[in-house]
Structures are given as structure tokens and as C-alpha cells.
Amino acid sequence: MTGSDPSEDRPSDPRDSLDPEDRAFLDRAKAAQQSFARRWLTDLPVSLEAWSPPWLEL
Amino acid sequence: MVGAVESGGLTSLTLAEASAALSKGAVSARDLVAAHLDAIAAYDGRINAFITVHSEAALAAAEAADDVRSAGVPIGPLHGLPIAVKDIFDVAGTPTTCHSGAGGDRMAIRDAAVIARLRAAGAIVIGKTALHEFATGGPSFDLPWPPASNPWNLAHHPGGSSSGSGAAVAAGFALAALGTDTAGSVRHPASACGIVGLKPTYDAIERDGVFPLAPTLDHVGLLARSATDIAILYSALRRPGAPFDLAEAVADSPLAGRRIGVIEAFAEGADLQTQAGFIDALDRLRQAGAQIVPLELPPLEVFAACGRLILQAEAYAIHKPWIDARPQDYGKRGMQRILAGRSVDAASYINAQRLRRRLADQVEAALSTVDAALCTSSLFQPCRIDDAKAVDATYDRQARTPFNLSGHPAVAMPTGVSPSGLPLGLQLVGRHWSETALLALAAAAEATFGPMPRVPLSR
Numbered sequence: 310m311t312g313s314d315p316s317e318d319r320p321s322d323p324r325d326s327l328d329p330e331d332r333a334f335l336d337r338a339k340a341a342q343q344s345f346a347r348r349w350l351t352d353l354p355v356s357l358e359a360w361s362p363p364w365l366e367l
Numbered sequence: 368m369v370g371a372v373e374s375g376g377l378t379s380l381t382l383a384e385a386s387a388a389l390s391k392g393a394v395s396a397r398d399l400v401a402a403h404l405d406a407i408a409a410y411d412g413r414i415n416a417f418i419t420v421h422s423e424a425a426l427a428a429a430e431a432a433d434d435v436r437s438a439g440v441p442i443g444p445l446h447g448l449p450i451a452v453k454d455i456f457d458v459a460g461t462p463t464t465c466h467s468g469a470g471g472d473r474m475a476i477r478d479a480a481v482i483a484r485l486r487a488a489g490a491i492v493i494g495k496t497a498l499h500e501f502a503t504g505g506p507s508f509d510l511p512w513p514p515a516s517n518p519w520n521l522a523h524h525p526g527g528s529s530s531g532s533g534a535a536v537a538a539g540f541a542l543a544a545l546g547t548d549t550a551g552s553v554r555h556p557a558s559a560c561g562i563v564g565l566k567p568t569y570d571a572i573e574r575d576g577v578f579p580l581a582p583t584l585d586h587v588g589l590l591a592r593s594a595t596d597i598a599i600l601y602s603a604l605r606r607p608g609a610p611f612d613l614a615e616a617v618a619d620s621p622l623a624g625r626r627i628g629v630i631e632a633f634a635e636g637a638d639l640q641t642q643a644g645f646i647d648a649l650d651r652l653r654q655a656g657a658q659i660v661p662l663e664l665p666p667l668e669v670f671a672a673c674g675r676l677i678l679q680a681e682a683y684a685i686h687k688p689w690i691d692a693r694p695q696d697y698g699k700r701g702m703q704r705i706l707a708g709r710s711v712d713a714a715s716y717i718n719a720q721r722l723r724r725r726l727a728d729q730v731e732a733a734l735s736t737v738d739a740a741l742c743t744s745s746l747f748q749p750c751r752i753d754d755a756k757a758v759d760a761t762y763d764r765q766a767r768t769p770f771n772l773s774g775h776p777a778v779a780m781p782t783g784v785s786p787s788g789l790p791l792g793l794q795l796v797g798r799h800w801s802e803t804a805l806l807a808l809a810a811a812a813e814a815t816f817g818p819m820p821r822v823p824l825s826r
Binding site: 324326327331334335338339341342345346349350351353 | 669672673675676679694695699702703706707709710711712714715718719721722725
């Protein structure tokens with residue numbers, strides 16, 4: 310039996326339909342996210358309080 | 368300046384004035400609603416504030432409101448008053464388009480919680496207003512409806528994302544409007560259109576039936592022509608248990624002796640007209656007796672980046688099924704902004720939430736030392752609506768997002784008109800659940816600044 314092409318089952322990637330300007334925007338957005346994370350999100354102290362974000366409170 | 372408010376007409380009244388006129392029998396709800404519908408018919412072809420106008424339903428509701436008033440039965444505080452609603456709130460029997468081809472087939476089967484409160488208070492939904500696609504992105508020209516323009520100058524951006532709500536109130540198409548504010552989307556159009564906008568304490572107005580953008584940051588907010596109007600609206604629309612004293616909020620409240628903390632750093636990089644307007648407003652508040660003191664907060668850039676990351680991640684989570692299935696239904700700008708959330712990793716999102724809490728604690732600590740904080744709202748005058756780079760700069764740098772992250776109530780209010788003929792404004796911020804004191808302070812500041820010139824009539 311011949312198997313189907315796995316790529317046919319793969320959901321389409323919206324990025325595939327984007328023009329170069331959109332892709333450049335997304336690249337800049339990703340770079341900004343990573344820069345922010347490196348600068349501000351790596352040294353947060355771990356505490357019980359910090360691990361109780363409002364959306365996890367019952 | 369270009370606009371639509373007829374001086375001296377029914378569309379020039381504030382909500383409080385219109386309510387008083389209705390109570391005295393000086394005007395009927397039908398005439399009031401008809402006057403606003405006439406203004407929409409005459410001028411909205413150029414401003415594009417509305418996606419749909421509920422002309423027949425609004426007139427029928429107005430006639431029913433007059434009948435109820437004549438019968439002498441108890442009526443609500445917004446009885447017979449025409450209010451516009453951002454087309455992101457469910458209004459039973461109408462589509463909630465979210466100004467997107469991707470949202471246009473969603474027919475609301477029931478009213479959003481705040482719309483139910485609006486109706487229970489007697490208000491009349493006059494129509495649903497334009498926004499940025501799904502309350503993100505910016506003014507777009509590739510959507511099923513055009514973007515709203517600024518009534519002060521039609522070539523300029525009215526702010527967003529609650530663009531149509533701001534334009535509608537400024538232009539005299541409605542006495543007030545509902546909007547949503549995830550990163551300043553009520554306060555931005557308020558500032559750009561020269562009206563008052565309140566983003567209340569987080570969750571002070573229910574979000575049920577409002578299409579989400581980023582639930583951590585989403586707030587329902589209010590736009591009107593005075594702080595008193597906002598107080599009347601907020602009193603009627605806040606969730607049960609949200610503390611508020613309307614009588615105190617609208618009572619004369621002197622500025623003398625009030626301690627106002629100015630976040631000067633948030634004005635860094637503002638354009639010259641905005642800076643000059645801000646300095647002038649501070650001088651007038653000081654002359655009125657307010658005690659102006661400096662207030663320190665973390666850099667604006669940290670708030671902005673933290674808010675952007677949370678917004679991108681949550682918006683993408685909400686839109687992923689649609690954007691995967693039918694990306695062609697989104698406009699270019701909306702698609703860009705939403706897809707940006709694909710690259711947010713889980714650790715960054717969770718740590719951004721942890722940072723958000725720390726930032727909120729710092730804002731609360733700073734606010735505990737003053738009666739209110741004061742800062743700019745926009746850093747730039749409303750730019751041309753077709754200048755994509757200037758529009759992007761508007762969203763990259765503004766002083767509203769910090770209080771979406773922290774959940775503190777914030778009021779954007781006008782202070783005058785710039786040499787360019789566009790509104791100038793500032794932002795007042797209070798402690799959590801301090802809407803009574805905050806709106807009283809805004810009213811006192813409003814009295815100091817004097818009335819805004821009305822948008823002059825031009826067909």
C-alpha cells in the first residue's frame with residue numbers, strides 16, 4: 310500500500326502566505342521579544358508569591 | 368479643523384445636560400435620538416465612525432422611553448440617552464464584526480453583560496462603531512469597512528483601537544460610547560479626539576460578551592465629553608460590588624492641596640507640541656493650588672515590552688484556529704500583529720506575567736504616596752492616518768500600557784488644542800478602586816483647563 314504524503318496532512322503555515330514585508334515584521338517582533346526576555350525576564354527571583362499569577366488563583 | 372457638531376444643537380449637549388433636559392421635559396428621547404441620527408446621516412460618510420447604525424431600533428427604543436417616562440414609572444440613570452458601542456461587544460440580534468472579515472459571521476444571540484446593564488439603565492444603543500481589526504493592529508484600508516477618521520482633521524488618525532467610539536463622541540453622533548482598552552485603546556482615541564476616556568480598575572466592568580484580545584490586559588472602558596458624564600456612566604455600568612460614590616465623584620472638589628505625582632519620564636521623547644501642552648497643563652494645575660511632586664516608576668520601555676509580549680501571546684492563542692484556517696480573512700496589519708505571538712515561548716510568557724505583577728506592585732507603591740499620578744497619554748499629536756510608520760510609532764511609544772499591566776484606573780482627558788489644531792491631553796491615574804476620587808479630580812482639572820472648543824461643523 311502506498312502511503313500518503315505526510316506533508317498533505319500538515320496544517321498550512323500562515324507565514325507561508327506572507328509577503329517579505331510581513332515576514333520582516335515578524336522577524337523584528339521575535340527579535341524584540343528575545344531581547345526583552347534576555348534583559349528583563351531572566352533574573353526574576355523565584356518565590357511562592359511570584360508563582361501565583363492571578364490566572365492560576367482559584 | 369473639520370467635524371460635525373452643530374453648536375447649540377442637541378448633539379452639542381453633554382450626557383448630563385441631555386439627561387437633565389429629558390427630565391425637565393425640555394426635549395423628548397425621540398428628538399434627542401433623531402438629532403444624533405441626523406448628524407450621523409449628514410457627516411459620518413466622511414468620518415466612518417460607525418459600522419452599523421441602528422436607526423429604526425434606536426428610534427423605536429426612544430419612543431418607548433418617552434412612553435415609559437410619561438407613565439411615571441421608575442426609570443434608569445441613562446434613560447433615553449443615545450450611546451454608541453464598539454463593534455466588539457455582543458448586542459443581541461446583530462453581528463459582532465470586530466471590524467474584520469474573519470469576525471463578520473458571528474451573530475450575537477445575547478447582549479454582553481455591560482450592554483445588558485446599559486439597557487437596564489435605560490440607554491439606547493444607537494449603533495456599533497469602527498475599531499482596529501480585533502482591537503489590534505491599527506487603521507487598515509484592506510478590511511470590509513474603512514477606518515474611522517479624526518473629526519478634528521479627517522486626514523488624521525483618531526486613535527485606536529476604539530477609533531469609531533472616540534470619533535462618534537467627538538463628532539456629536541452619540542452622547543457617550545463604550546470601548547475596550549488592552550494597551551490604551553480607550554484613552555488613545557479619547558486623547559486624539561479631545562474627549563474624556565476612562566479605563567477603570569481591572570474587571571470593574573464585566574467583560575462577558577466582549578470579544579477578547581488579551582484577557583490579562585483587557586478592560587471595558589468609557590468615552591464621553593466630560594468627567595461628570597463618565598462618572599454617570601461608570602456608576603450605572605460598573606459590576607456589582609465595585610465601589611463608587613456618584614454624588615462624591617460629581618461634587619465640586621477643589622484642586623488646592625491635592626498631591627499629584629508627575630511621572631515626567633513618561634513624557635520623554637514626546638513631540639514639541641505635546642511637551643509644551645503638558646508643561647502648560649502642569650502650570651495651570653499648580654496655579655490652581657495642586658501640589659505637584661515627582662513620581663518615579665520603572666522605564667516606560669519595560670512596561671511597553673512586557674505588555675506587548677503578553678498581548679501578542681494571548682491574542683495569538685485566541686486567534687490561532689481562525690488564522691490557521693482562513694488567514695485570507697484578516698487584514699495585513701491585524702495578521703502581522705496577531706502572528707507575532709507565534710514566536711513567544713512559554714517561559715517568556717510566564718515570566719512576563721511575573722514581571723507584570725512586580726511592575727503593578729511598584730505602581731501601587733508609588734501611588735500610595737500621592738492622591739493621583741499624572742502623565743502624558745499620547746507622546747505624539749495624532750498623525751496622518753495614511754502614514755503607516757507614524758502610526759506604528761504611536762503604538763510603540765505611549766504612556767497608557769503601564770496601567771493595563773497594573774490594572775490601575777486611568778483617565779485620559781483633554782487640556783486644549785495644539786497650534787496644529789489637534790487636541791492635547793494628559794492622563795490621571797489612581798489607586799485600585801479609586802474611581803470616585805479619580806473622577807472627582809478629573810472634574811476639578813477639567814474646570815481648571817476650561818471647556819474644549821467643539822469640533823466645528825463641516826459637511
